[in-house]
Amino acid sequence: MRPHALLNLDIRSYGGVSAPHRHDFAQLVLPLRGTLAIDIAGREQQLDAFRAAFVETGLPHSQEGDRANRSLIVDLDLTQLAPEVADRLVARPFLPLAPMANRLIDYMSLVAGGDGAQDDQLEHWLPLLLDALVQTPARPQSRLAALLGQIEAAPGQPWTTERMAERIAMSVSRLHALFRSELDTTPAAWLSELRLRRAREWLANSDASIAELAFRAGYSDQNALTRAMRRTTGLTPAAYRRQSRATDRPE
Known part of the structure; x- marks a missing residue:
């Protein structure tokens, strides 16, 4: 059965500056290529291969993408997540992407870009992704x-x-x-x-x-x-x- 916390999964690209808007669900914005500037309730960051975003239910947000951006968008029902996972996501809207998280994102983007994700794939993928996101500590500026x-x-x-x-x-x-x-x-x-x-x-x-x-x-x-x-x-x-x-x- 499809994991009930996951409402929708899609691949999108963004152009220009969008008007601020809200959703009655939470959302993960997981970059696949290019960069995407996103403003979440007045906090702005640039998303790329090293940073994703979590938009809490009801928060105003807007975005502006470069001409080659592409992101995996995951709509979530926060009430169906484990409380500790939901709390960590809410407390940390901009999420560093470790290599493991990027591999999971790349994998699901290929699945979603084909004939569509199957329920059993989503059932195993979502918990792994959430664990990779909430367990990744914030990293200092890389010496590399x-x-x-x-x-x-x-x-x-x-x-x-x-x-x-x-x-x-x-x-x-x-x-x-x-x-x-x-x-x-x-x-x-x-x-x-x-x-x-x-x-x-x-x-x-x-x-x-x-x-x-x-x-x-x-x-x-x-x-x-x-x-x-x-x-x-x-x-x-x-x-x-x-x-x-x-x-x-x-x-």
Whole structure:
């Protein structure tokens, strides 16, 4: 049976500045790509791959998105959640996204973008997501922030771990330790996820050839991107592009 706390699940994109509005249900806004500025009762934050938002029932909120934003929207009945989970969400409207939460969000976005989520998938997914969100502690500013910004701006560059370490004047072993402590991953794994995320964004929002996008994202050729896409999404780049454009629903 569908988890009764979950009222609706949808993928949406936002453009321009929306007028303040309210819902008679609570809502999770989970970014998939791009950035989204959201104002919740006078508190404003930028949502991206590292931050989601929780909008409490009845609170006024508005949003403004960039041209490539896309988010997984989860409507919730707060009265059906465990009180301790509801209390933590209400107390913390802007939620840091740990790698585990991002993986759960990516998984359900692929399911929702296909033939629709099945009840048994939702039944297992929602508790895992809520646990990942409420258990994640707020993180201080990452000491890797400057490096991550450089890589995100140019994912197609030859980013070896040696080059990454050199950019922030530390040893490769120390770089690995920082990635593990701050992001719970390795430099190579983080870079692979970034390149795949960028490739998916560009496939959905650009008419450039797949070979060109593969090169821009840092893959050696189109075949390398195809293998990565098949391994992580089960789709070829061309199939992913068709599916993304068929399921994108501007609000």
